[in-house]
Amino acid sequence: MKDPFQSPIVLLGARLLSPYIMVFGWYVIFHGHYSPGGGFQGGALLAASLLLIRVAGGSRLAELQIREFATTPLAVIGVAIYFATGLAAVAAGGYFLDYELLPIPGMEPAWLRYTGILIIEVGIGLAVMAILVMIYDNMVRGEDYG
């Protein structure tokens, strides 16, 4: 944001709070298959921790965190992880997102399901985080509407 005012106390509070929100976001993503939460909520928490720094510190500080051009490739990588996992199960002869047919050697079907859901949720979280940060960046820049 084009800083209307710059307050060191707000910036200090945001810098103190942001890493803990990010750790909690990863916690929510990695515990998504047997507790409340999941890829979407964890990705939104990661995006909230990034947007907190962006709001408090302005665009010059946000350049050090995630650059603006990095958001679109991150979103594409997240969607690609999702569809690669789903289509790998199709290639192994099952349905789309049929986790127990994933080609990971040496795993029981139950553990294979756990791992498949984990991979899916990491992809979803990455995509949600990148797209929310991208929305913020496009709103702040505000010039590529046409």
Place this chain on the structure above:
Amino acid sequence: MIFAVELVIWQLELVIYLFLALSAIVALEVRDLLVAVVMMTVFSFLMALLFIAMGAIDVGFTEAVIGAGVTGILFVVVVYQTSRKSKD
């Protein structure tokens, strides 16, 4: 694992309902748009508390993260990027 909340104090829930209605009315009637955004965030957080009290942990969690976190930031950006034309 079942996350049903069995012991919800109904007086506490009634207080949350009252504050919910109060924050909605303030968000609708106030002149300053930044205050309205903050009141919508408060509304969203109280709504998340009510969802959790009703046993929908996942819905409440999503409401708290999206409504109180990301949407508030985006509304603040919109408020700072627009200007008020009328003077009333």
